[in-house]
Amino acid sequence: xxxxxxxxxxxxxxxxxxxxxxxxxxxxxxxxxxxxxxxxxxxxxxxxxxxxxxxxxxxxxxxxxxxxxxxxxxxxxxxxxxxxxxxxxxxxxxxxxxxxxxxxxxxxxxxxxxxxxxxxxxxxx
Numbered sequence: 001x002x003x004x005x006x007x008x009x010x011x012x013x014x015x016x017x018x019x020x021x022x023x024x025x026x027x028x029x030x031x032x033x034x035x036x037x038x039x040x041x042x043x044x045x046x047x048x049x050x051x052x053x054x055x056x057x058x059x060x061x062x063x064x065x066x067x068x069x070x071x072x073x074x075x076x077x078x079x080x081x082x083x084x085x086x087x088x089x090x091x092x093x094x095x096x097x098x099x100x101x102x103x104x105x106x107x108x109x110x111x112x113x114x115x116x117x118x119x120x121x122x123x124x125x
Contacts, residue, residue, distance in 0.1 A: 005048045007039075008067075011055040012108050019052040021106050024086050025069070059109045062093050067112040068101070072119040080104070080114050 012018040019038040023029060031049060032039040041049035071079035080102050084090075091105040100116040 007049050007051050009051045009053055010106075010110060011059070012052050013055065013058060014108070015052040015054050017107050018110075019050075021087050022050055022052070025083060025088075063111050066110070068115055069112060070115050070117065070119050070122070074118070076102070076114055076116050076118055079118075083114065 010018055010022070015036065015038050019030065019040050023040045026040075026042070028040045028042050028050075030038060031041045036054045038052045039049050040052070041047075069079070070076075074082070083104055087107045088104040091103045091109075091111045093103050093111055095101070095103050101113040103111055103113055105111050
């Protein structure tokens with residue numbers, strides 16, 4: 001037997017703002033909202049989902065776990081531009097200037113990466 005990732009949890013001061021950001025980034029929707037927790041996921045209730053959970057404190061350190069994203073239907077550079085327009089910001093976590101990925105942060109500072117190879121690149125490899 002093995003385990004399967006069911007839910008990724010993001011702590012947030014403003015859960016609606018963070019859930020809205022990630023729903024827009026991933027093309028997902030709000031699936032459930034209960035007890036202050038907002039669950040977003042792809043249509044059809046596929047797994048995993050993301051729960052955005054309210055917390056009273058701000059993020060203070062670099063994430064120990066983060067998401068790596070690949071552009072789907074555009075170039076990595078176009079995807080970075082789209083994410084910046086959604087409210088992401090550039091983040092410095094000590095990456096080299098010639099890294100093959102771009103580090104961004106969501107509206108509350110949670111880092112994530114946009115990888116240089118796109119979904120289309122992987123399909124043709």
